[in-house]
Amino acid sequence: MVETTIKKHNFSAGPAILPQSVFEEAAQAVLDFNGSGLSILEISHRSKNFDAVAIEAEALVRKIGGFDDSYAVLFLSGGASSQFFMAPMNLLGENEKAAYLDTGSWSSKAIKEAKLYGNVDVIASSKADNYTHIPKKFQVPDDAVYLHLTSNNTIFGTQYHEFPETKVPIIADMSSDMFSRPFDANKFGLIYAGAQKNLGPAGVTLVIVKKDWLGRTGRKLPSMLDYRTHVDGGSMYNTPPVFPIYVLMLTLRWLKNLGGLTAIEKHNQAKAKILYDEIDSNPLFKGTVAKEDRSLMNVCFLPVNPDHEALFLDACKKAEISGVKGHRSVGGFRASIYNAMPQDSVQLLVDVMQDFAVKHG
Ligand SMILES: *Cc1c(COP(=O)(O)O)cnc(C)c1O
Numbered sequence: 001m002v003e004t005t006i007k008k009h010n011f012s013a014g015p016a017i018l019p020q021s022v023f024e025e026a027a028q029a030v031l032d033f034n035g036s037g038l039s040i041l042e043i044s045h046r047s048k049n050f051d052a053v054a055i056e057a058e059a060l061v062r063k064i065g066g067f068d069d070s071y072a073v074l075f076l077s078g079g080a081s082s083q084f085f086m087a088p089m090n091l092l093g094e095n096e097k098a099a100y101l102d103t104g105s106w107s108s109k110a111i112k113e114a115k116l117y118g119n120v121d122v123i124a125s126s127k128a129d130n131y132t133h134i135p136k137k138f139q140v141p142d143d144a145v146y147l148h149l150t151s152n153n154t155i156f157g158t159q160y161h162e163f164p165e166t167k168v169p170i171i172a173d174m175s176s177d178m179f180s181r182p183f184d185a186n187k188f189g190l191i192y193a194g195a196q197k198n199l200g201p202a203g204v205t206l207v208i209v210k211k212d213w214l215g216r217t218g219r220k221l222p223s224m225l226d227y228r229t230h231v232d233g234g235s236m237y238n239t240p241p242v243f244p245i246y247v248l249m250l251t252l253r254w255l256k257n258l259g260g261l262t263a264i265e266k267h268n269q270a271k272a273k274i275l276y277d278e279i280d281s282n283p284l285f286k287g288t289v290a291k292e293d294r295s296l297m298n299v300c301f302l303p304v305n306p307d308h309e310a311l312f313l314d315a316c317k318k319a320e321i322s323g324v325k326g327h328r329s330v331g332g333f334r335a336s337i338y339n340a341m342p343q344d345s346v347q348l349l350v351d352v353m354q355d356f357a358v359k360h361g
Pocket of ligand 1: 082150153154173176195
């Protein structure tokens with residue numbers, strides 16, 4: 001095996017940390033996939049070997065998330081960003097209305113794309129407060145085809161802890177908290193998630209959609225942009241992202257063996273608690289968002305003294321902590337603590353914060 005350098009504690013927002021065991025299995029499969037004498041990178045997507053991967057990946061998504069046969073599970077390319085337009089293109093008629101909740105940059109991008117296809121009713125937004133909370137007071141019009149929301153706001157560090165009660169199906173961009181906690185699958189008409197935050201490497205987007213919803217607008221669509229093409233072709237109408245799907249499957253196997261969503265939620269709550277407790281008690285740091293809406297995935301915080309920003313990043317670097325610099329629209333720090341982030345790494349970050357307070361307080 002190739003020697004590796006010291007493994008850093010990666011708090012990056014995405015592409016992000018995956019379980020160490022997954023890195024190792026994936027590395028092995030690049031050299032020799034399941035003792036086939038071939039690399040996973042060179043096998044046909046129509047081979048028996050890969051077929052087994054695709055079948056297991058879909059079965060794991062269904063089992064972990066509780067999706068029955070009325071849903072199609074698709075592995076697509078183009079990132080979550082392509083779903084911003086693909087969802088309304090497939091589901092929203094020109095003279096119909098969709099309700100959107102605006103809770104950050106990703107929601108705004110979804111809104112912009114949806115306007116190309118139908119009427120978009122932005123029923124609530126926290127933009128005026130720089131997206132520091134999740135809007136709670138809004139009414140979803142009964143005549144909307146769907147309600148679109150971003151379940152976790154990767155950049156601003158807010159998250160829905162409860163999904164709205166509505167009469168219409170919800171479309172959710174779950175890119176940054178997919179499979180991080182239990183949820184009621186039946187509330188959703190469509191869920192999409194770019195894999196690179198919580199599910200696998202960049203290059204594949206998980207899409208779960210209610211089959212009987214498809215084709216409802218009658219709009220003519222290019223084959224590749226029509227969900228039905230991928231439902232009919234089992235996500236293999238064209239060459240799918242073979243390696244990203246394989247790594248996603250390994251990550252879901254890991255999640256299932258851990259105990260699924262109930263187990264990972266406990267783990268994620270425990271990690272977030274030790275970090276938020278430190279932010280709230282350490283005099284040199286402060287949180288950026290409303291406490292009740294704090295994300296369990298992306299923890300955003302600021303130095304009380306702006307001069308401390310570079311100093312703290314330097315302290316993190318010395319502790320082999322990487323990826324905690326905040327997004328430019330919030331500043332300060334963002335620690336992304338996705339499913340695969342070990343509690344020990346979060347504790348290390350807390351230790352560095354405490355040490356920092358002793359030295360600079
Ligand atoms: C990262 C992210 C996206 C964009 O994903 P791509 O795969 O890069 O297109 C969209 N929505 C959310 C919530 C994200 O975190």
